[in-house]
Amino acid sequence: MTQKFIIIIVVLFVLVCAGSYALTNADPAYRITVLIGGNLIMAVLSALTFLLVTRQAGKNPAAFVRGVSASTFLKLMVCAGGILVYLLVQRGKGIHKPSVYMLLAIYAIYTITETWMLSRHVRNVK
Secondary structure, three states: OHHHHHHHHHHHHHHHHHHHHHHHHHOOOOOHHHHHHHHHHHHHHHHHHHHHHHHHOOOOHHHHHHHHHHHHHHHHHHHHHHHHHHHHHOOOOOOOHHHHHHHHHHHHHHHHHHHHHHHHHHHHHO
């Protein structure tokens, strides 16, 4: 299951990078470095939290729920922190709000995928 998740995360990473590149070609105001950086951070966080939560899957249902909640909260805080850094760095240069919304969409994509895969994993463990 772990190998399957890693493959899905890599495919998702490539698809989001391709989408970011297409958005940048369509509208040069999108910040490609910000989008790909956010994508990379979310992919790495998803892989790490998946590995941590799967270790708790068979032990206790409450531990699994805590792990999923902590994983979602950690990714949300990292996403919010990254957006805050982006806003502070770009303050005088102009902030491209659709880039910020795309970062939130990247967070949602990875969170939904990870939660879906974790719930499948727990069903198979029982």
